[in-house]
Amino acid sequence: MxxxxxxxxxxxxxxxxxxxxxxxxxxxxxxxxxxxxxxxxxxxxxxxxxxxxxxxxxxxxxxxxxxxxxxxxxxxxxxxxxxxxxxxxxxxxxxxxxxxxxxxxxxxxxxxxxxxxxxxxxxVRRYDPNVQMLRQFADNGEFGELYYAKASTIRRLGNPGGWFADVERSGGGPLIDIGVHVIDLCWYLMGRPKVKTISANTYRKLGNRSNVQHLSFYKAADYDASKNTVEDLANAIIRFENGASLMVDVSYSLHAKQDEGSVKLYGDKGGFEIDPTISIVTEKHNTILNIQPQTDSSAGFTGDPAFQNEINHFIDCIVKGDKQISPVEDGVEMMKILCGIYESAAKGEEIRL
Ligand SMILES: NC(=O)c1ccc[n+]([C@@H]2O[C@H](COP(=O)([O-])OP(=O)(O)OC[C@H]3O[C@@H](n4cnc5c(N)ncnc54)[C@H](O)[C@@H]3O)[C@@H](O)[C@H]2O)c1
Missing domain, CATH: 3.40.50.720 (NAD(P)-binding Rossmann-like Domain)
Known part of the structure; x- marks a missing residue:
């Protein structure tokens, strides 16, 4: 070939x-x-x-x-x-x-x-072997009905500036840049439920914190401290038509003690965490069990196997006609959620999709 x-x-x-x-x-x-x-x-x-x-x-x-x-x-x-x-x-x-x-x-x-x-x-996070493993557990009913998810990606000092901070080129700030990953993870693992309503807030209070000294952070090649037109923080509660809900918050700038990432999903038979590290929680014989799956990358997301899997899958879809893991329809649905969050925040009220 x-x-x-x-x-x-x-x-x-x-x-x-x-x-x-x-x-x-x-x-x-x-x-x-x-x-x-x-x-x-x-x-x-x-x-x-x-x-x-x-x-x-x-x-x-x-x-x-x-x-x-x-x-x-x-x-x-x-x-x-x-x-x-x-x-x-x-x-x-x-x-x-x-x-x-x-x-x-x-x-x-x-x-x-x-x-x-x-x-x-x-x-890319869908292609993380840990996520594919947890997806298998979810598809086999191990967690029952996943009715609640919580996702958070907090950077206290992490506005990269440049195009990331220029709403014309980026479309938004931390929500569209890093929030998209954790919202998508939850939505994907919950079985892609249809969104019903969104209630959200965005804030621009601290800006890019270019005043901060003694701490370095990633800056885009065209970083310009005087230019920033994106939000510092976004939070949202998303209600799905099946009754499930997702709470999310994500920031570039926040008076937080440290950066934090957490992704947690809860079902009626069990729950699991992806960030900061994977673990499964369940109940057996009237006893709560915290289970630690043994995998190559149980210490958390690094990106390496996930990017390779993502590219391999793209090639396999072209060559062998494999079923797509992240098709265009999911990208469209995610844009509806992200833009719904911005719309609700701008209106200051809950919106219905
Ligand atoms: N999957 C992930 O985890 C992940 C991580 C980082 C960035 N991204 C995404 O990847 C994209 C790029 O991000 P980045 O961090 O590499 O940005 P970057 O600024 O480092 O690189 C972007 C490059 O695109 C070039 N470019 C812009 N417009 C172009 C055009 N019309 N034709 C040809 N080249 C053009 C720029 O010159 C620049 O070299 C963004 O959409 C970002 O959201 C994804």
Whole structure:
């Protein structure tokens, strides 16, 4: 079999995870690299042995020697690049979030239908072996009905600035950037229930905390302390049509003692935690049991096997027609939830989807 010829569009921080994983997949070949920063595109092409370099994604997409692309660019470009790629007959793996708005997401979904090509949304945490294991437990009824979930990703000092802090390019702040991961995890593991109502708040109180001294944090390449148009904190309660509920809070800036991540789901037969580390809670013979599954990565999410699994799955879907784990429909549904949170917060009232 000829390997799937891959074009990677966007060569910033997350592209490394895609490129490393493609380079380790025997059915994939990195054929072309594109970035508006041509110098970086050239360096990356050299490092990964890609023959072609482009500064304009349209030129890459018109190349008949490319079968599929990874879209690793700013959120505002996900829709135009994904749609153009599908129309050019390429399969697409697009980073999360699928887009900035529900309208953009629906246009992408339409392009998937019209093209008959695959589009995978980069919900990488679904591909974590621990999550797949817990999904198996949930599918086999071990937890009964999962009726309550709680997710939290708190950064006390973690607004990366640059495009992340520019609402035009990002679509929003911590909610759309890091909240998307934990909301999606809960929603996926709860069995993708239909959302009924959302009540949410967003706050802009501390800004990017560029005044803070003696503590360093990740900054985007185009960091500018004077520019920040996104929320510091978002919280929400999401009610589903089946009666289940999800509570979430997520921040870039907060007077919190430390950074915290927690993802916990509760059912009527048992519960489980994913962050900070995995564990299962159940009841047997009138006794509560805390169970510690023994897995390769039981110490928490690191990203490594998950990115490799995500890329392998993308290639397997193309080559073998495997059933998709994170199809476009889920990306659209997630945009409805994220945008619903922003809408409820802006209106100051509960909204019905
Ligand atoms: N799955 C994850 O865990 C994860 C983690 C980080 C980022 N992401 C997502 O990946 C995407 C990129 O994030 P990042 O942290 O790598 O950002 P980054 O700023 O490090 O890199 C983005 C790159 O895209 C390039 N770019 C922008 N517009 C372009 C265009 N029209 N054509 C070609 N290149 C273009 C920029 O020049 C830059 O090199 C975002 O959507 C982000 O949400 C996902």
């Amino acid at each position: 000829n390997p799937i010829r891959i074009g990677v569009i966007g060569t910033g921080s997350i592209s490394e995870s895609h490129l490393n994983a493609y380079s380790l997949n025997p059915n994939a070949r990195i054929a072309a690299i594109c970035d508006i920063n041509e110098e970086r595109a050239g360096q990356v092409a050299k490092k990964y042995g890609a023959e072609k370099t482009y500064a304009d994604y349209r030129a890459l997409l018109s190349d008949p020697d490319i079968d599929a692309v990874s879209v690793c660019t700013w959120n505002n470009t996900h829709a135009p690049i994904s749609i153009a790629a599908l129309e050019a007959g390429k399969h697409v793996l697009v980073e999360k979030p699928l887009a900035r708005t529900v309208e953009e997401a629906l246009r992408i979904e339409e392009a998937v239908r019209a093209s008959g090509k695959l589009l995978q949304v980069g919900f």
